Amino acid sequence: MLLEVKNIEKSFVEGVPVVRQTTFSVGENEIFALLGPSGCGKTTTLRLISGFEKLDNGEIYLEDDLLSSTKKHVAPQKRGIGFVFQDYALFPHMTALENVAFGLTDLPKHKRKVFAEEVLCRTGMGDHQHKGPAELSGGQQQRVALARAIAPEPKLILLDEPFSNLDAILRESTRKEVRSIIKKAGMSAVLVTHDQEEALSFADRIGVMNEGRIEQIGTPEEVYYQPKSKFVARFLGRTNIFEGEIEDSDIIETKIGHLKLNRKAKGKITCSIRPEHLTIESPNGTSDKYQKGMIVAREFKGHDITYHVECDGERYIVHTDNRILFEQNDEVVVRPLESAVVLER
Numbered sequence: 160m161l162l163e164v165k166n167i168e169k170s171f172v173e174g175v176p177v178v179r180q181t182t183f184s185v186g187e188n189e190i191f192a193l194l195g196p197s198g199c200g201k202t203t204t205l206r207l208i209s210g211f212e213k214l215d216n217g218e219i220y221l222e223d224d225l226l227s228s229t230k231k232h233v234a235p236q237k238r239g240i241g242f243v244f245q246d247y248a249l250f251p252h253m254t255a256l257e258n259v260a261f262g263l264t265d266l267p268k269h270k271r272k273v274f275a276e277e278v279l280c281r282t283g284m285g286d287h288q289h290k291g292p293a294e295l296s297g298g299q300q301q302r303v304a305l306a307r308a309i310a311p312e313p314k315l316i317l318l319d320e321p322f323s324n325l326d327a328i329l330r331e332s333t334r335k336e337v338r339s340i341i342k343k344a345g346m347s348a349v350l351v352t353h354d355q356e357e358a359l360s361f362a363d364r365i366g367v368m369n370e371g372r373i374e375q376i377g378t379p380e381e382v383y384y385q386p387k388s389k390f391v392a393r394f395l396g397r398t399n400i401f402e403g404e405i406e407d408s409d410i411i412e413t414k415i416g417h418l419k420l421n422r423k424a425k426g427k428i429t430c431s432i433r434p435e436h437l438t439i440e441s442p443n444g445t446s447d448k449y450q451k452g453m454i455v456a457r458e459f460k461g462h463d464i465t466y467h468v469e470c471d472g473e474r475y476i477v478h479t480d481n482r483i484l485f486e487q488n489d490e491v492v493v494r495p496l497e498s499a500v501v502l503e504r
């Protein structure tokens with residue numbers, strides 16, 4: 160593993176831990192995202208890795224070298240880690256090109272600007288390379304900061320909400336470019352974000368953080384489709400939660416009817432099923448193992464439609480493609496297409 164974070168802990172105020180017993184590792188050429196709501200400790204975790212904060216407990220290793228522990232603290236500039244922080248401070252008296260070229264000390268002088276220009280072009284800033292930070296918009300400065308951090312090709316790069324100031328279209332294209340630069344150069348990255356779509360599309364693996372702890376680590380598909388907790392299920396996108404009691408079975412009775420579970424369970428259980436794993440049908444001709452419900456709201460989004468269906472006082476969300484057309488107040492049955500995932504907590 161390239162980066163190993165072992166049981167790290169940090170409090171700013173005694174007795175109020177901000178990062179608790181956090182453990183994860185990042186492999187060679189891997190992009191790892193720390194995803195969680197505002198205030199859950201993501202930035203602090205990144206600052207502990209960069210060395211801008213000292214930890215209270217635990218250890219951080221890069222290529223088996225100890226960077227941080229309670230006894231040792233390697234200075235940030237000596238860690239060989241690149242970073243883009245939320246406040247992306249660029250050198251104000253330098254142009255965009257000079258900002259990016261500045262860190263390329265490993266290259267011969269005449270090659271620095273050529274390479275810096277190439278990276279700026281790839282982050283869409285080629286036309287603005289001779290402007291100073293004051294002449295650039297927030298989003299443009301953010302792209303220069305990204306180029307500056309990536310250009311020296313550090314083994315590991317830390318990215319704290321690096322696309323937050325870009326509009327939706329620019330965000331997607333910049334994300335793709337940055338991902339491809341990181342992958343091609345063989346770098347690894349830790350991305351901090353509260354945007355689930357960003358984590359799902361950018362990272363190879365995601366650690367979902369809640370109140371200072373990582374609740375689950377997995378590939379985007381695992382954390383999205385196999386969440387371990389209610390928090391992870393809900394934070395990764397819309398979902399339908401069912402609660403009930405069963406006797407050693409993989410079927411639960413719900414208000415939409417029988418629902419198959421991904422495994423056998425017993426006692427009180429909670430399970431989750433994504434809206435796209437449910438569908439709706441006209442009640443005519445379907446067997447009576449599915450309960451009737453009514454469409455109470457509909458969100459048409461062009462390529463797909465989200466229906467809100469009320470069954471016996473409970474609301475469910477169903478996501479279908481735009482060929483399944485119903486109107487508000489239509490009577491329907493909700494039918495599962497996949498099994499529901501039993502949550503551990």
Ligand SMILES: Nc1ncnc2c1ncn2[C@@H]1O[C@H](COP(=O)(O)OP(=O)(O)OP(=O)(O)O)[C@@H](O)[C@H]1O
Pocket residue numbers: 171172177195196197198199200201202203204353
């Ligand atoms: N230097 C500090 N001194 C005191 N408290 C701090 C300090 N830095 C962070 N905190 C507190 O630690 C908690 C976690 O902050 P952190 O910035 O790590 O969260 P985050 O998940 O990155 O949130 P955001 O996405 O809003 O940046 C917050 O309650 C914050 O107020």
